[in-house]
Amino acid sequence: MSRILGVLGGMGPAATVAFLARVQALTPAEGDADHIRVVMDLNPQVPDRNVRPGEAEEELGRMAARLAAAGAHVIAMPCNTAHGQAAAIRAVCAAQGLKFIDMITATADAAAASGARRIGVLATPGGERLYQAVLAARGVEAVLLDGADRETFMGLVYGVKRGDVGETARAGMRGLARALADAGAKALIAGCTEVPLLLRAEEAAAPLTDSADVLARACVEACL
Known part of the structure; x- marks a missing residue:
């Protein structure tokens, strides 16, 4: 059984969808059941990481907490800029024993x-x-x-x-x-x-x- 992937997405939506397609394409699978289960929060309303970083960090922390509650074991965020506001995500992962992949x-x-x-x-x-x-x-x-x-x-x-x-x-x-x-x-x-x-x-x-x-x-x- 594979570990569940939690994705903080929506920054932006097209890039998140493209990222998920890559995960699917890169997964060695013979059928549906061999693919990775993904729980995702595709949230285009995350405040702009370039101009509202503090508000963005708060929202990203809430998103990570929701993904943890949904059963995610591994957390990923396909947005480079938002890694500057990843402290709250890391805190959730540390508290919940989850792996955060630093892009x-x-x-x-x-x-x-x-x-x-x-x-x-x-x-x-x-x-x-x-x-x-x-x-x-x-x-x-x-x-x-x-x-x-x-x-x-x-x-x-x-x-x-x-x-x-x-x-x-x-x-x-x-x-x-x-x-x-x-x-x-x-x-x-x-x-x-x-x-x-x-x-x-x-x-x-x-x-x-x-x-x-x-x-x-x-x-x-x-x-x-």
Whole structure:
């Protein structure tokens, strides 16, 4: 019997649905009963992690408590930025004896395993700060977007939340990946779960580590 996976979702909804599809696709199964049982709180009303972090943390703690009450053994949150407000989730997991999979740490480990010493990060400002710190602890320099490119990135992310995943948006994300490579990044991290909805690994200007894929693989391993 596999362990039950609890997912704090909705940040944003399309990225959460894509994450769950990855978990399903990565699970070795001969039939329905071989798949992982998932309990999920897909909550698009979590306060904006970029501008209301304190309120977001309170809500994330409540969500984690509900997932624990629903029987979850493993907790995952397919939103990079929200890991900056994960303290309340960790507290619930510690009190309930649950495993919380840290998406930032797992992704940084996977990207650093490539041997690259300069890694470009496609993330929100909050996500950038998280990856900068974790990569630095591994002796890796984070290469970040700046100026107009950062504004373009945020526009593309919020566009995905509105359903804009068309070719113009895809071309924009490819251009941002190229800008990081041109700035010296030898590898890239898709450090926002909206990024892979616009950028496939084979289209990236450098080897791309997808944080949602890393988290999905970690969830399958933890639950099976």
